[in-house]
Amino acid sequence: MRTRPTRIGTTRAVVALAGIANCGFAIAQLASFPRCASAQLPAVAPAAEPVRAELVADVASIQPGKPFRLAVRLTMTEGWHVNWINPGDAGLAPSVAWRLPDGFRAGLIEWPLPRRFSTGPLVIFGYGEDVLLSVDVDTPATRATGTSVELVAEVSWLACAEACVPGTGRVSLRLPVETTSRTNPEWKSRIDTARVRCPIQPAEWSVDARVGDSSTLLLDLQTASETTPTLAGVFFFPLEQGLIENASAQTLSAMPGPYGRVAYQLRVERARIGVELPKRLTGILVCDSGWTAGAGPQAMTIDVPLGY
Amino acid sequence: MFRSTTRIALLVAVAALAAVAAGADTSTGDPKAATAALDQKAPDFSLAGIDGKTYRLSDFKGKYVVLEWNNLDCPFVKKYYGSGTMQALQKQYVEKGVIWLTICSSAAGKQGFYDLDQLKTMTAERKVGSTAYLRDVDGAVGHAYGAKTTPHMFVISPEGVLIYAGAIDDKPSANPDDLKGATNYVEASLNEAMAGKAIAVKSTASYGCSVKYAN
Numbered sequence: 064m065r066t067r068p069t070r071i072g073t074t075r076a077v078v079a080l081a082g083i084a085n086c087g088f089a090i091a092q093l094a095s096f097p098r099c100a101s102a103q104l105p106a107v108a109p110a111a112e113p114v115r116a117e118l119v120a121d122v123a124s125i126q127p128g129k130p131f132r133l134a135v136r137l138t139m140t141e142g143w144h145v146n147w148i149n150p151g152d153a154g155l156a157p158s159v160a161w162r163l164p165d166g167f168r169a170g171l172i173e174w175p176l177p178r179r180f181s182t183g184p185l186v187i188f189g190y191g192e193d194v195l196l197s198v199d200v201d202t203p204a205t206r207a208t209g210t211s212v213e214l215v216a217e218v219s220w221l222a223c224a225e226a227c228v229p230g231t232g233r234v235s236l237r238l239p240v241e242t243t244s245r246t247n248p249e250w251k252s253r254i255d256t257a258r259v260r261c262p263i264q265p266a267e268w269s270v271d272a273r274v275g276d277s278s279t280l281l282l283d284l285q286t287a288s289e290t291t292p293t294l295a296g297v298f299f300f301p302l303e304q305g306l307i308e309n310a311s312a313q314t315l316s317a318m319p320g321p322y323g324r325v326a327y328q329l330r331v332e333r334a335r336i337g338v339e340l341p342k343r344l345t346g347i348l349v350c351d352s353g354w355t356a357g358a359g360p361q362a363m364t365i366d367v368p369l370g371y
Numbered sequence: 372m373f374r375s376t377t378r379i380a381l382l383v384a385v386a387a388l389a390a391v392a393a394g395a396d397t398s399t400g401d402p403k404a405a406t407a408a409l410d411q412k413a414p415d416f417s418l419a420g421i422d423g424k425t426y427r428l429s430d431f432k433g434k435y436v437v438l439e440w441n442n443l444d445c446p447f448v449k450k451y452y453g454s455g456t457m458q459a460l461q462k463q464y465v466e467k468g469v470i471w472l473t474i475c476s477s478a479a480g481k482q483g484f485y486d487l488d489q490l491k492t493m494t495a496e497r498k499v500g501s502t503a504y505l506r507d508v509d510g511a512v513g514h515a516y517g518a519k520t521t522p523h524m525f526v527i528s529p530e531g532v533l534i535y536a537g538a539i540d541d542k543p544s545a546n547p548d549d550l551k552g553a554t555n556y557v558e559a560s561l562n563e564a565m566a567g568k569a570i571a572v573k574s575t576a577s578y579g580c581s582v583k584y585a586n
Contacts, residue, residue: 152519153581155543183478183510183584185519221446221545226482227580229446229545305537305576335517336409336536336574 113140116232121251126244128204134197147177152185155221162215166203186309195257262362272344273370284327291325296351305338420503438525442483445580446545461500471501476513481583520579535560537575
């Protein structure tokens with residue numbers, strides 16, 4: 064069956080793909096961090112419950128010509144979540160429109176690794192607690208010091224608990240321009256932590272993807288490593304919505320690979336009524352036990368031709 | 372002892388068979404008994420409308436049927452009803468002889484679940500223009516069709532074949548401003564099918580609130 068994907072699916076995939084090439088994902092492990100000192104609290108969007116949006120940066124001042132890291136932070140009231148790029152069975156990904164001064168340029172958003180939320184028989188990909196959607200910002204070398212700049216983002220999201228509520232926020236952050244930039248240690252630490260587990264492209268692993276049959280996609284994993292780690296908790300999150308049965312278990316099986324090594328195959332159930340199969344399979348392959356032994360949860364970027 | 376056990380087993384077997392048979396064409400059986408697939412015969416079902424009548428898909432053979440998953444409190448549904456867009460679409464196709472069934476699979480106590488009187492009032496207030504508003508409280512029909520969101524749209528041919536499944540349009544958003552310039556997939560697929568043309572977009576990823584099934 065050949066059908067056309069939705070426009071948004073394609074658009075998102077393209078945007079996110081570029082993000083992957085740029086190390087586009089990181090795991091958010093922010094819940095354990097202390098709250099920001101009140102003196103450093105940035106502008107907060109008014110009346111943004113059940114989601115609060117704010118704009119934060121890893122610097123306390125901007126140096127002309129020196130890039131810095133800017134992030135939209137979404138903090139969810141307990142029980143609420145927002146979506147990943149591919150929202151899963153329902154929902155919508157948050158969107159950010161940057162309103163930056165002349166000469167400032169924001170890169171692509173790095174989307175942290177999502178969680179899976181069950182709601183009845185449906186599964187949603189997204190974030191609870193809080194999430195930092197961060198970008199690199201290039202600054203103009205000609206910007207005069209001794210001034211300040213206002214950075215603005217117009218953010219929209221869909222917050223869901225049992226019910227869904229769309230929200231928007233215009234968040235801003237004013238930073239001084241100085242000859243040498245000063246770090247904001249609090250937010251630098253949190254932004255760095257959020258980025259620390261960007262999807263990797265581990266040299267020792269190779270992944271091939273193909274259509275198994277009318278109901279399955281197969282991801283074949285091989286390692287060049289002499290010692291194959293035991294993989295646990297492997298799940299493929301496609302970038303495109305409507306490609307897989309999000310609620311179905313994905314099964315990993317080990318089999319003899321070349322040179323006496325172990326190879327793996329992940330079986331992913333295709334959506335029973337899905338979008339047209341893409342020419343390339345894109346997404347992230349998460350392994351809770353890590354792609355190298357003892358590494359802890361890691362995500363691998365998947366962007367491979369989809370064989371038929 | 373043996374006889375009574377056998378008899379119970381037989382009764383159980385008969386009951387199970389009856390359930391399977393029922394599951395094939397009503398909302399009371401195993402929801403997995405029949406699942407919708409594109410270009411295949413759409414699973415039959417029968418549901419009570421808030422008008423007190425019973426609506427069975429197979430009774431509408433020879434007509435196009437649109438299934439619209441609904442939860443009147445979902446922002447994506449409000450986008451379509453608040454602007455009058457859904458009602459206009461319903462009216463346009465019902466006048467052409469299309470059977471348009473609006474289905475709510477919200478479980479009891481979940482968002483969008485209302486008693487019959489409330490639904491009668493609410494659908495009248497909103498001037499809902501579908502053929503009928505049906506409740507699928509146990510979610511069996513929703514499960515059979517794989518309805519995930521509100522709205523989630525399905526178009527069935529006069530031969531009873533599922534010819535479109537997915538989003539209502541190509542602009543996933545809860546903002547009514549995004550209705551302008553959106554391609555409506557239900558409109559497109561019905562118009563193409565009625566003109567004897569191939570349907571260009573037969574399935575898409577639907578967008579909206581999750582259907583409020585029981586947990």
